[in-house]
Amino acid sequence: MPEFHPVLLARIDKPDSTSLAGYQADGGYAALKKALAMSADDVQKMVKDSGLRGRGGAGFSAGAKWSFLPKNHLGPIYLAVNADESEPGTFNNRILMEEDPHQLLEGIAITCHAIRSHTAYIYLRYEYGRSYRVLDAAIRECYASGILGKNILGTGFNLDVYLHRGAGAYICGEETGLIESLEGKRAWPRIKPPYPAIEGLFRRPTIVNNVETLCCVTHIIQRGVEWFKSIGVPPDPNNKRDVGSYGPKLYCISGHVNKPCCVELPLGVTARELIDTHGGGVWKGRKAKAVVPGGISMGFLSASELDTPLDFEGPGRAGCLGLGTAAVVVIDDHTSMVDVLYNCCRFMAHESCGQCTPCREGTDWSTRILDRIRHGKGRLEDIDLLLEVANSMGIIPGTTICGLADGAAWPVKNALTKFRGEFEEYIRAGRRSVKPADELMAAH
Amino acid sequence: MPVLSEELRNRIRAEFPKYPDKRAVTLPALHIVHDALRMVSPAAIVEIAELLELHPSEVSDTMTFYGFFHDKTPLGKRRVWVCRSISCMLRGGEELLAGLCNRLGVKPGQTTADGSVTLEYAECLGACEGAPCMLVNDECHMNLTEDSAAELIRK
Numbered sequence: 001m002p003e004f005h006p007v008l009l010a011r012i013d014k015p016d017s018t019s020l021a022g023y024q025a026d027g028g029y030a031a032l033k034k035a036l037a038m039s040a041d042d043v044q045k046m047v048k049d050s051g052l053r054g055r056g057g058a059g060f061s062a063g064a065k066w067s068f069l070p071k072n073h074l075g076p077i078y079l080a081v082n083a084d085e086s087e088p089g090t091f092n093n094r095i096l097m098e099e100d101p102h103q104l105l106e107g108i109a110i111t112c113h114a115i116r117s118h119t120a121y122i123y124l125r126y127e128y129g130r131s132y133r134v135l136d137a138a139i140r141e142c143y144a145s146g147i148l149g150k151n152i153l154g155t156g157f158n159l160d161v162y163l164h165r166g167a168g169a170y171i172c173g174e175e176t177g178l179i180e181s182l183e184g185k186r187a188w189p190r191i192k193p194p195y196p197a198i199e200g201l202f203r204r205p206t207i208v209n210n211v212e213t214l215c216c217v218t219h220i221i222q223r224g225v226e227w228f229k230s231i232g233v234p235p236d237p238n239n240k241r242d243v244g245s246y247g248p249k250l251y252c253i254s255g256h257v258n259k260p261c262c263v264e265l266p267l268g269v270t271a272r273e274l275i276d277t278h279g280g281g282v283w284k285g286r287k288a289k290a291v292v293p294g295g296i297s298m299g300f301l302s303a304s305e306l307d308t309p310l311d312f313e314g315p316g317r318a319g320c321l322g323l324g325t326a327a328v329v330v331i332d333d334h335t336s337m338v339d340v341l342y343n344c345c346r347f348m349a350h351e352s353c354g355q356c357t358p359c360r361e362g363t364d365w366s367t368r369i370l371d372r373i374r375h376g377k378g379r380l381e382d383i384d385l386l387l388e389v390a391n392s393m394g395i396i397p398g399t400t401i402c403g404l405a406d407g408a409a410w411p412v413k414n415a416l417t418k419f420r421g422e423f424e425e426y427i428r429a430g431r432r433s434v435k436p437a438d439e440l441m442a443a444h
Numbered sequence: 445m446p447v448l449s450e451e452l453r454n455r456i457r458a459e460f461p462k463y464p465d466k467r468a469v470t471l472p473a474l475h476i477v478h479d480a481l482r483m484v485s486p487a488a489i490v491e492i493a494e495l496l497e498l499h500p501s502e503v504s505d506t507m508t509f510y511g512f513f514h515d516k517t518p519l520g521k522r523r524v525w526v527c528r529s530i531s532c533m534l535r536g537g538e539e540l541l542a543g544l545c546n547r548l549g550v551k552p553g554q555t556t557a558d559g560s561v562t563l564e565y566a567e568c569l570g571a572c573e574g575a576p577c578m579l580v581n582d583e584c585h586m587n588l589t590e591d592s593a594a595e596l597i598r599k
Contacts, residue, residue: 076464088529088568126475126512127525127569129582162462167471167510170567184470184496186509202464254531254572261573296530327572329531343533347567353509437528437538440545441552441565 004231006264007219008212008248012099018134020141023102029147031222035110036155043114043221050220050228051246056082056173056210057295057324058403059312061243062217066115068197069205078206079112079120080182080196081214084166084173086125087295088347089327092250092262093211097124097131100215101138105161107214109152110221112159115207120161123178126168135163170351174402175208176200177353188355189402212250220247232267233311245311249326253279256286256332268314272306274328286332290419294324296344297407299414303333319417321410337419338426339433341411342370348408358393359405365389366412373423376432383423387416447488448495452480456495466496470506474513482518489515520555520562524597525579528565531572540576541565543590544597561597 016022023029035043048063069077081104085093096104108120124132139161142148150158169187171177176190179201200206220228232246245267251274254260258280265278271291275282282288290300293308293315301308305318312323331340349363366389369382390413393399394406416423448456455476459469473492477484484492484507486500493500507513526532526541541552548556548563555562571577574586578593585596 085570086568089531089572090568091570091572094570125570127566127579127582127584129579130584132582160462165471165475167474167512168566169510169512181471182468183465184467185506202468252572254575255534260531260575292530329534329572331534335534339533340530343528343530347529350567435538435542437542437545440542441528 004248004266006248007223008096008103008215008250009100009262009264011103012095017099018101018138020102020138020145020147023100027222028102029106029153031218032106032109032147033153035113035221036153036157040114040116043110046225047114047217047220050225051244052213052216052220052228053243053245053312054210055212055216055249055325057087057297057322059323062209062213065197065209066111066207068195069115069207070198073116073205075116076119076204077115077117078201078204079108079115079117080175080178080201080206080208081108081120081122082173082175082178082208082210083122083124083128083131084170084178085128085211085325086170086173087297087325087327088344089254089292089295089329090252090325091254092252092325092327094128094131095262096211096215096250097128098134101135102142103215103218104135104211105138105142105148107216107218108161109148109159110217111207111209111214113157117207118158118160120159121182121201122161122163123166123172123182124163125166125172132163132165139163169353170347171353171402171404174404177402178208179206186353188353189404191401216247233309233313236313239313242313245313245323251278251310252325252327253330254327255292255329256283256288256335257281257330258283268309268311270307270309271301271328274310275306275330279328279330282330282332284332286334288330289333289335290331290337290340290415292327292329292331293318293320294322295327295407296329296347296411297404298322298324299410300331300418302418319414321406336426336431336433337415337422338370338373338431341415342367342374344411345370345408348404352404352408356400356402356405358399359408362389362393362405363408366408371434371438373427374432374434374438376430378427380424380427382427383416383420386412390416446491447481447485448477448491452476453495456492467498467502469496470498470503471510474503474507478513482520483514483516485515517555518559521560522597523562523564523579523581525564525566525569526593527567527569527571527575527577529568531568532575532577535575537576540578540588540590540593544593547590547594548597
C-alpha cells in the first residue's frame with residue numbers, strides 16, 4: 001500500500017487554517033470550480049463510483065442516498081448538514097469545523113450542485129460554540145467573496161447556507177429527528193418511509209449528510225475516484241453485501257490512553273494499532289480491558305479482539321453493532337465494566353426521546369437495574385433480565401422507530417456476553433461502586 | 445409591559461427570511477430570548493408564539509423537549525456544564541463535578557446564592573481528547589483539574 005498522507009486534517013495545524021485566504025492559498029475552492037463545470041449527474045456519479053460511505057455512523061453509500069431524490073423535481077430540494085455530533089467519544093466533526101471550515105463549506109457547495117439544492121442548513125449542536133463562531137465567520141467571508149449567495153463564482157448557481165443551532169439533544173443526530181428539530185418541533189424521529197430524499201425538511205426532498213462525509217466529497221472531486229479507492233479496504237469477496245470501506249477516516253481515541261487524539265488513517269486500521277501507535281498506549285502502564293470501537297452505541301471489543309480492523313465490516317464480525325463514528329474509547333483493566341455499562345445506559349436513558357415505549361422504558365429500567373447492582377443490591381438474575389430488556393428494544397427486533405434503541409441495547413448485550421464473569425463476580429461479592437457524584441445527580 | 449424588547453423582537457424577525465416557515469424559527473427565537481433574559485418565562489413563550497404565529501403550547505411543546513431552556517428561575521451569570529459521559533468519566537469527570545459542587549455549595553442544576561454560577565452536568569460535550577472537560581456558557585475548556593476548573597469559573 002502506498003504511503004498515506006492525511007487530506008482531511010492536512011491543514012488543521014496551519015496558523016491561518018480557518019481563513020478564506022489561507023484556504024485558497026492551499027488550492028481551496030478549486031474542487032468547487034471543477035464541480036460547477038460538470039453536470040450535476042456527473043458529480044453524483046463520481047461520488048457514487050468512489051464508494052464513499054456516510055461517516056456519521058450508519059455507513060450508507062452517499063452516492064446511493066443522493067440517487068434516491070426524485071428526478072426532475074421542481075424544487076426546492078434541501079441539504080441538511082448533520083453537525084449534531086454527540087455520540088460519546090466522538091469529536092472529529094468538531095475538529096473539522098473548528099480548524100478547516102472552508103473544507104466543509106466547499107463540500108456543501110459541491111453537494112448542493114450535485115443534488116440541485118439551493119439551500120443548505122447546518123444543524124450544529126449548541127455545545128460547539130467555537131465551531132459556531134468559526135463557521136459563521138467563514139460563511140460571511142464566502143458571501144463577501146461570491147462563493148456563496150447569488151451567481152456563485154460567476155456560474156449562475158445560487159446557494160444559501162444557514163447555521164442552525166441545536167439545544168442539547170442527542171436524538172437530533174438521527175436524520176429525521178434532526179429534520180423535526182429544524183422545523184421547530186420536538187426531535188421525534190419520523191416513521192419511514194418516506195425517507196427524507198422523497199419527503200424531508202418542510203415536506204421537500206432532503207439529503208442529510210454528516211460533516212466528515214461532505215469534507216470527503218471535496219477531495220473526491222479534486223483528486224478523483226481512483227485516488228479515493230486506492231485508500232482503505234476493498235469488498236470481501238466472500239461477503240456479497242460488503243461494498244468495501246474506501247477512503248481516509250478520522251478516528252477519535254480517548255479514555256485510558258496516554259495521548260488522546262483524532263487521527264486520519266486509511267479505513268481498516270486495527271484497534272490495537274490505534275491505541276499503541278497513535279494513542280501512545282494504555283495509560284499508567286496498564287492493559288486494555290475493553291475498547292469501544294465507534295461510540296458507545298456500537299458496544300465493546302474485548303482485549304482478545306483488539307486486532308479487529310476498524311472498517312465498516314470489522315466490528316460487526318466481532319459482535320459489535322458496526323463501525324459507528326469510529327470513536328475508540330479505551331477502558332483499562334482497573335475499571336469496572338459495571339460502572340462503564342451504567343454510564344452508557346444512563347446516557348441512553350437521558351437521551352431517549354421517549355416516543356417508543358421499548359426504548360423509553362428499556363433504557364430507563366436498564367439504568368435502574370445497573371444502579372441497584374452498583375449499590376450492592378444486585379441479584380444474579382439481573383444479568384439475564386438486562387439481556388431480555390436489551391433484546392426487546394430496537395429496529396433489529398422491530399420494536400422502535402429509530403436506531404437509538406439498538407445503540408442503547410448493544411453495549412448491554414456485548415458487556416453481558418463478553419464480560420459476564422465480571423458482572424457475576426461483582427454481584428456475588430456484593431460490591432458497591434456508587435460515587436459522590438452519583439448521589440448528587442440523583443438528588444437533583 | 446411586554447417581556448421581549450423591540451430589539452429582541454427584531455432579532456427574532458431577522459431569522460424569518462432563512463426559512464420557508466416561521467415555526468422553524470422556534471429554536472433560534474428560544475436561544476435569543478434565553479441568552480438575553482437567562483430564562484424563557486411563560487409570558488415570553490406567549491410573546492414568541494405571537495411572533496411565530498403559533499399556539500403558545502406549540503412553542504412550549506418544543507421548548508420543554510430540550511432540557512436546555514430554563515423556564516422557572518433565571519440562570520446564573522455563567523452557566524457551567526461538566527461532562528459526565530464515558531471519556532470524561534474514565535478520566536475523573538465525575539470527581540470534577542462533585543468537587544465543583546462542593547466548592548460552589550450547589551447541587552447539579554442549582555445556581556449559587558449570589559447568582560453568579562449555575563452548575564450542571566452535561567452528556568458528552570465532544571471534547572473527549574481533553575477529558576475531563578466543561579463548558580462555561582458555550583466555551584469549552586479541556587484537561588481540567590478541580591483547581592483549574594474553579595479558577596476558570598471564577599474569571
